[in-house]
Amino acid sequence: MIDDFAKEYLHGDLRDIREVMLWKLDGLGEYDVRRPLTLTGTNLLGLVKHLSITEARYFGDTFGRPFPEPVPRWDDADAVDAAMWATEHETRAEIIDRYRRVWAHSDATITALAIDSPGHVPWWPRPDVKLFTILVHVLTETSRHAGHADILREQLDGSTGFMAGYADGQSDRARKARRATIERAATAAAQAGNA
Numbered sequence: 025m026i027d028d029f030a031k032e033y034l035h036g037d038l039r040d041i042r043e044v045m046l047w048k049l050d051g052l053g054e055y056d057v058r059r060p061l062t063l064t065g066t067n068l069l070g071l072v073k074h075l076s077i078t079e080a081r082y083f084g085d086t087f088g089r090p091f092p093e094p095v096p097r098w099d100d101a102d103a104v105d106a107a108m109w110a111t112e113h114e115t116r117a118e119i120i121d122r123y124r125r126v127w128a129h130s131d132a133t134i135t136a137l138a139i140d141s142p143g144h145v146p147w148w149p150r151p152d153v154k155l156f157t158i159l160v161h162v163l164t165e166t167s168r169h170a171g172h173a174d175i176l177r178e179q180l181d182g183s184t185g186f187m188a189g190y191a192d193g194q195s196d197r198a199r200k201a202r203r204a205t206i207e208r209a210a211t212a213a214a215q216a217g218n219a
Contacts, residue, residue, distance in 0.1 A: 083130035
């Protein structure tokens, strides 16, 4: 049986990982939060924008509690692509503020419903779900993108850590030494023909 303890535990983890996503933006300029850092264009502010839309849909429409602001349709390919990056007309503050409004809406849905409350996700192969399923799904999705954000932020300025209070305090010298050790091991394994 899934109980209120599980609901609060998952909800607490979701609250924490949301804050991590915003922490990854701290101290960066406009260009760095927006610029594409992978071949597909993944960027920090785009991840936050995407997660706001994801949460608005899953904790809104899924349970008949639509988010009160426009949300792009899930079946519109152009809208899905545009949800992954910020235009020059969208400010960082607007995207962050919207994400926080989505949090409040999602939190209200999570609080109001029982963990086994039914919902419907039309784009899923098995569309009938429970709040538990959606909590796990959104937590997984947000954690996945937090991992992306970790790597993107490290690429930008070497900053690492899994939350604000636990930032990695290693010196550049220690990081370079560790990287060199790993590089030597990879080179040696390749030369030895390890498969």
